Amino acid sequence: MSLALVAAPSFAGTVEAGGGAVVDAASSTRDRARMNQRVFDRVWGEVRSQYYDPGLHGVDWDAARRTYRPQALAARDDRGLYAVLDEMLDLLDDDHAGAASPAVASRQDALRQRRAAVGLSLRPAPEHPGDYRIEAVRRGSPAEAAGVQEGWRLRVLQDGWSPDQEVVAGQAMAMTFVDEAGHERPLSLTPVVMEPVPAFVADRSRPGVVVLRVEGFEAGLGRWMGQELAGLPPETDLVIDLRGNPGGRLMEADAVLSCFLPRDQVWATRTPRSGRRIALSTAGGCGDLEAPVSNPVAVLVDAESRSAAELTPAALQEAGRAVVVGERTAGAVLISQETRLPDGGRLTLSRADFVTSGGVRLEKRGVTPDVEAAVTREDRREGRDPALEAALGALAARERGGDLAGPGPVV
Template identity: 60%
Template sequence: MTRIRDLRRAGRWVLMRAMRVSMSARLIGVLLLAAPLGEVAPALALPAAYSGEAAAPSRSQARLNQRVFDRVWSEVRSSYYDPTLHGVDWNAARARFRPQALAALDERALYRTLNAMLDLLDDGHASASPPAAVRRQEAQFARRAVMGLVLMRGETPDDWTVERIRPGSPAEAAGIRLGWTLKAVDGRPWGPDVETPEGRPLQLVLTDEAGARHETTLTPRVMEAVQPFVADTSRPGVLVLRVEQFDKGLGPWMGGALEGLSPDVAVILDLRGNPGGRLWEAESVLTCFLPRNQAWATRTGRSGRAVVLRASGDCGDRRDPLANPVAVLVDQGSRSAAELTPAAIQEARRGVVVGEKTGGSVLIAQETNLPDGGRLTLSRADFVTAGGIRLEKRGVTPDIAAPRSVAQRRAGDDPTLEAAIAALRAEDRAAADRPIGL
């Protein structure tokens, strides 16, 4: 975020050029924006922590909790991009949170403790993801059982809002609507540690905007894989490239989608709700639009060494940048690579950015596997644009403000997209009216 994506591959550091989106206590919903609910897994018994019984973890669980906590604490101390840890007394943090972690009865209690400690860094990328969330993320673009909900976390760990509903899914059939809040699944508050197994009915409790309670039962079922990249040619003279996240292969795919495009066709990159992904893929996307080797950002790691990032990625067979008019759509859910990309295009005056201000989650992070199957996302480098702007906690301000309300989304209206099309057409008319020097 930056990760650009919230979870790390098995047992190795992601390459320094891999960015990831993080799952801090504030931004944990970002992960689920990219990860619709539902996965084949055994049902979980309700732990004692939620059934009112007094209990303590088994010795083996306490030992595992200790290993997980100590790995997280040590990684922060030795590898965080700011060696001063923003002034946080990390030894005091260990004394405060370690006893809580060792006493945790389940994944939820352990990872809430870990993330409460990581929140001391005031860094949206520093986060720990429980094993269930890791499994869900890794199966994100696979054929699998789903409820069909995409959730965004709010101000508290139990506050989750329905951000999207997959067409044809059990959630749509159950009448769940955008903007509702998911309060409980089978009597337990929703969290990223909850499994949603195929074929087992789930009892959901939601509330609408007015606070009215809605109870429903739905059964996760297998649906075909969601495509991470989609090209939409349904509008005359416009190519809309919808990117769910900056996943492997995005650059070559985009190069192919732009191949042979007529010069009078406008290109719109839709990065709304995109949590980021791989830094290399962001660089590849920019290579499709900026002059090759043009500097677009600088990253600085723990050692203080600065590395200039250039448009030198993989845009398929393209050797020259696209000359067509370009717009980028963003919103509050656009993070990491989905902020770096519009910022670079905006700063280079290569296109217009339309929508809402982005989340401001733009450090370069890597992930580490944890002993229980969870993962730690940790910022390893700072980031500034080619113009020297630090986007962390600042975000990208669009050239044209065009927010999209929940009511408009429910109705299928898209004023953000329409504003981008209008801006590109106005720019095209203005170019046509300019006098030609002889």
């Protein structure tokens, strides 16, 4: 999740002279409670009727409603409401089940647009409920200029900024960080308008190698990859970098696989709430390519590769079509869909189970790379990438007739 400019709805009352302030405050409180009720009931009902596991992993969902609905209705702002929703959804023990507030949903929608930002990528810090871990700091950003470091934690305080609030260019935000030594670092960051980070980037700076960096499985990925692969000499090595990739569209994952696997090859099975198993097979959506390419392929993954960024390397690994390099992936591989909530927020919910063509369920397991290679924060700060070097070495070993040609384990 990147911090960006949003226009979040406001429930604050208008303060006027005399008795008007009391009336407006009371009206605002009632409006807030009504909206909270609509949002909560929509989330609870969607889980009850649409979750892929009709048994809800053994969770007593009626009891959850009795516990959390009063808390949700009493929430005074989005921060409080969505904290209650997330606590309830956490009962499912499912990384795909989550609710994004209107401000967060707006930032997600504007991810590939020119927008106001401070240059931080955040992920919830489960060891500190409510807080966020700094996943990345963008170069040239206000966060970098202020000295914020990857691995720090953003504390979400009652009187400080939180991701449920909007980000406005030029409007300073008081943020409290905790560094890796445990020291609090209160900082004031002022967002600036920044250009978006491209979703897909091709690096051709190394002779005989093309590195395809994929930030997410977003619309247009298959078409873009087909364009990059068209006319590529078959001896050129390919590295597909899926590190930090949160996943995305299932049809784009299929399109990527179609670049490398024969058409109609079964690569997974999904099982929705009905229990009917549905085979997933390549549909041939890799741009204008008439046939899959034969180039040697390595796929880079890490602990933050999720969902489609796990099922894709798993399918290529099982087919013996690619060597997977890096760290074990996150193990968040259920098939999910999103639902807009009445206040503009968003619910993400798992709608189907997933197993590979080899019968392996990746959820809570992840993909085990053929070649283990970690990148430390110090490596990144110094501009080193030992995982990429390991991928290039693995491809060179294959060309020399090494022992990495076969598929590796995915459990």
